Amino acid sequence: MAEVDRDEGAIDVLDARLILLLDEAPRIGVLEASRRLGVARGTVQARLDRLRARGVIRSMSPQLDPAALGYPVTAFAQLEIVQGQGPAVREHLASVPEVLEVHTTTGTADMLCRLVARSNADLQRVIDRVVGFRGIVRAATSIAMENPVPYRVTPLVRSAV
């Protein structure tokens, strides 16, 4: 059995310190991290490997800003789906580049998706493309204005210590 997602494996203090350190100074390497944490280099290397293996650290790929890429408008759309059309709708949504994320949800809506667009006008085009698909009954869209709390995970790490 894969023991990837056992929740038993809570991270310990050193893991947390390492993660927080890398979070605010990603450019430092393993060696510098070991120096700042006061442990041997091999330890940091092993911890990192383990965190990666356990899936805590998913990747170190660059984090891109859609706004800087020319898509400053973000919106959320709640979709209601025709029974049985789930798989088709997923495929359709996945094929639209401006759909950055899709969740299926409980509640009145069946899916929640995050959209981006080049402008408010462009958002219309995106929405048309998203909802212009048999299988989607209704769509409720709201535009994101401010982003008082940008996506973050580190508070969980801090409270895990």
Next chain:
Amino acid sequence: MAEVDRDEGAIDVLDARLILLLDEAPRIGVLEASRRLGVARGTVQARLDRLRARGVIRSMSPQLDPAALGYPVTAFAQLEIVQGQGPAVREHLASVPEVLEVHTTTGTADMLCRLVARSNADLQRVIDRVVGFRGIVRAATSIAMENPVPYRVTPLVRSAV
């Protein structure tokens, strides 16, 4: 004037190839990237610096998986706010570790926030803590079940070429 977010600065083909390359192989360095792209190392270095300076690449910090950290439950809450209580509510939400993200939105709800919890039962605790705050009139929560399209940005880069 800061010219950080001019939308003029669309990325070119080499930028896009570099970003996509780093996205699927973050561990390769500048040198290996330059080899794979068939350009000089200095070019890759300069491109990366520019992408970072322009904010296209926000950071290279590790991407953490809340589920692997022990928070496998994700939910979205739509909040209705008392007029004028916006700032206080933001502060309150920011102080809750399980609140991973907050947007202010158009539409019937005033804010949309992403929550995580250790279990469905634990979600109750989180929601109580989130909405137990004067200034929040009503909250509508839906639990995320599947995640057919995990957060992604690269399709935008691909279509930018």
Next chain:
DNA sequence: GTTTTCACTGGGCAGAGTGTCCAGCCCTCT
């Protein structure tokens, strides 16, 4: 109580990559 297992230490090694220069070239804008 002993033995095994495991993580961490501190060290060493060769190889590779990094940051940082530079001169030269080519294209574009003025």
Next chain:
DNA sequence: AGAGGGCTGGACACTCTGCCCAGTGAAAAC
């Protein structure tokens, strides 16, 4: 024609990486 900007290919010293090892301590298994 000249200036500016980006790319090349090469150089330099320095640092880091990946990988190995023997020794230690502590906790788990026997």
